[in-house]
Amino acid sequence: MKPAPVYQQIADDLRRQISDGTFPPGSQVPTEAELLEKYGELHGVRSRQTIRQGLGVLVHEGLIEARRPKGYFVIQRKRLVYRPQAELRQKPPEIDVFTNLVQEEDGRTPSQDIEVSIVNPSHMIRERLGLEPGELAAARRRVRKLDDVPYNLNDSYVRLSLVQGTDFMHPGDVARGTNAVLGELGHELVYGFHEFYLRMPMPDEVQRLQLGAGVPVAEHLSTTFDSEGNAVQVTVNLIPGDRHVIVFETHRGAEANAPRIPWGNP
Amino acid sequence: MKPAPVYQQIADDLRRQISDGTFPPGSQVPTEAELLEKYGELHGVRSRQTIRQGLGVLVHEGLIEARRPKGYFVIQRKRLVYRPQAELRQKPPEIDVFTNLVQEEDGRTPSQDIEVSIVNPSHMIRERLGLEPGELAAARRRVRKLDDVPYNLNDSYVRLSLVQGTDFMHPGDVARGTNAVLGELGHELVYGFHEFYLRMPMPDEVQRLQLGAGVPVAEHLSTTFDSEGNAVQVTVNLIPGDRHVIVFETHRGAEANAPRIPWGNP
DNA sequence: CGCAACGCATTGTCTGGTCAATGCAATCCG
């Protein structure tokens, strides 16, 4: 049996101590210097780099973060409910995905930055919207925040010819919701197709969402169709994994007996 | 303006070259020695550690992997469709989540290792199943594979008193499906509540699923209820982010006009 | 020919340092 590298043992020791409550969420783990002393006696570790390598493992796993010049601390963040099914709910109309989140987490004030533009969208979007070569789209990009910290990105794309001159292009809140605007235009959204891709964020996404190390994201592609089966809108949501739990429900037969759920996070 | 650290510049350069096609998926990127020579001239980098730090960034982002003694290579893996909604579909009964996956990716042979045991489940499970203190549960753990490489983990928990002595406890394939077994016991599953938690995998999960560095996972908690609103089964699915796309659909009103989708991955 | 042994390029682990950057706390000064 080959012994694990020292830096792995350090990571394993700390990970176990974090999960068994020795270092609860929010608490400080030993500093590099303290660990160097400890593992110097135990395993003959003499270099600070080796200690750093071990701590780096946990940082990349999203378990701890470095707060200079204090030390390393165990991470914990509360998760908000992300409920993609709520988008096609009819009542009440002002409860969209975002407000749905917010109601679960009151005490914090939501806000969003909205930016509307005309774009030549990516292949991925063109394909789902069924755009002709050269055809343009309207893009409605939103950064949704809670107490001014970004919680997710939400970019909606619609065939330009469909919404030019309508409220969809208004770069601000639309009280009745943009989905209502599309309904008024004769394209009520009745069917949604949802895809979730899991990956690590790109550096620009790290900056825009102020992500820590080791935080994965879900790229949620939502394609919505009108009653005639035409793709009307494609929305790209970028959801930081450490701040959300994605929730939805499935039914068979009557919609009765959906129980209330009193659980916390795992 | 403060210049970015050298190792970040190296990572950024390589990342750009990967995304713009200079290094397509599967191709080799320069070795540490080659990069050391290049950035030695450009930025005066003299230590191999600094090069390794830059490459390490991309490894942790899941973009490249090291294949000793060849060098570093750009990663790409095909994603299978993970369709949690299919579980409550009634016809055909033998199409469960897994076979549903497989049909999208023929040419590969599916298999699963099944293990049944009686356990005292975690708080998270107890809470969702509504277990009394001290009450035990039956656990049916499956490792699902394609061509003998693991694709996901699937652990189902049911109140022990409900299934003791039934086919649910059979440690092998149950042709009609375990959900049908629960149906025969008078607990037809009609409602499902689904939670997805995104995170980096624990080391044991890395080993069991043979995950590469920088691959996030989704922990999918599925709680299913019978027609009387009782929680019957909790299933914990562990889904490697690099091998799956999670898909589901939403409807409003009639189920008509669900279009066929001809898209590839983004 | 077939197989074992060896060489070799490459990445993995670790040493033992140096200097910079950060942010908090104590201190100093008007």
Next chain:
DNA sequence: CGGATTGCATTGACCAGACAATGCGTTGCG
């Protein structure tokens, strides 16, 4: 008192090496 300065512990970046482990290809031997 109150604001600016300084000190200090800590992490961040980087250096210049050493030796181990891995797996592929070649070489050599029976």
